[in-house]
Amino acid sequence: MSPVPELPGIGPRENLRDRIRAALRAAIISGELEPGVVYSAPVLGTQFGVSATPVREAMLDLVKEGLVVPQPNKGFRVTEVSEEDLDNLAAVRLLIEPRAVRESVCAIPEDDFPGLRRLAQDIVDAAERGDLVGYVEADHVFHLTLLGYSRNPVLVDVVSGLRARTRLLGLTPLLQSGRLGRSAAEHHELLDFIQARDPVGAELMMHRHIGHVRGLWAGGAEGAT
Template sequence: MRPAPVPDLPDIGRRENLRDRIREALRAAIISGRLEPGVVYSAPALGAQLGVSPTPVREAMLDLVKAGLVVTHANKGFRITEMSEEDLDDLAAVRLLIEPPTVRNVVPVIPKEDLPELRTLAQAIVHAVECGDLVGYIEADHVFHLTLLGYSGNRFLMDVVSDLRSRTRLLGLTPLLESGRLGRSAAEHHELLDLVEARDPAGTELLMHRHIGHVRGLWAGGAGDTP
């Protein structure tokens, strides 16, 4: 259990759904490794970085406790939970069972008129990489994939995938950003939409399988491209 200085986090500002915004910013920071596993962070320190008071930070952190991403430490703050290599393998394996075949199935039902909006979502991922915004990258990536899977109309599947994605740790994002490989990975989202636009379910499924392999094999610090 290691105390540590809080990394730079984006100023959240004053918004109507402040607790939700804080929760998602903290979730993205945990997933990307900006908030380190095993480290205890205090609500006042996090609030100072986010530009808000400690109270909504505590409330947001309690939501993340329920999600299993952090645990509370009385009078100290919140410790980011650690995940083993086996945990990450298991998460990736379940995602591979669900996401590629689901994307294959939704390709024929995605309306052509929805493609420009999906392109905008994909470009937001690329833009975040170009700006070096890892937290923004995680948020944009989450929105894109959940929007795509949403065409399945299966809310239970959406809940499961959202939870799996939230628990995955992408601890290799910073070196990938510095090497330029994250930018190439971000561009895969446009490649995925090219296949959707071409109405190629099989190709879309294969690309999604490879994409999830990157999450486990590269971004999470593994040795290969697939679990």
């Protein structure tokens, strides 16, 4: 088993299992929990400041999502995703998300923008702290909240699953180079188009954003899809 990375402590929440699951999912997507490595629930629990039980329960949830595989008497192994798989995931997201954002532009009430701005700022703040797990989790919340305005829960569930299977191993080099903050700012740029009621601009921005997910943020070339 590999040494466990520094993970954020878990504060009091109504559903501890859900909170830990979200943090673990973000750690896997960002690469803080490494593909192919086995992690034990007791060790992760120590990092979170909780017992092994909610961590084990959260990991079992992630087994159903295909993010980890149980290893008897050892823990859970983080699944590996091929480049072909990542290409396919990005291709499906490009078919769904830009159009969904375009169609949601006129559905978002003006009074909701301060809340959406706060969610976008959470991503920027995480980047400034160098918190990759927090970055991925905040990004997840922002985009699913935005897609919620499509009033299509099936679409939101599908995108949530696609995002969970994505890997963003290029975030660490971005953080080290100081470029993660500029990438985080894209979320405010997307909101600028939406708040200006520019569906075409919002769609194009979302297309560019997903291109970064598969390219720059995944550790590949700028703009690859």
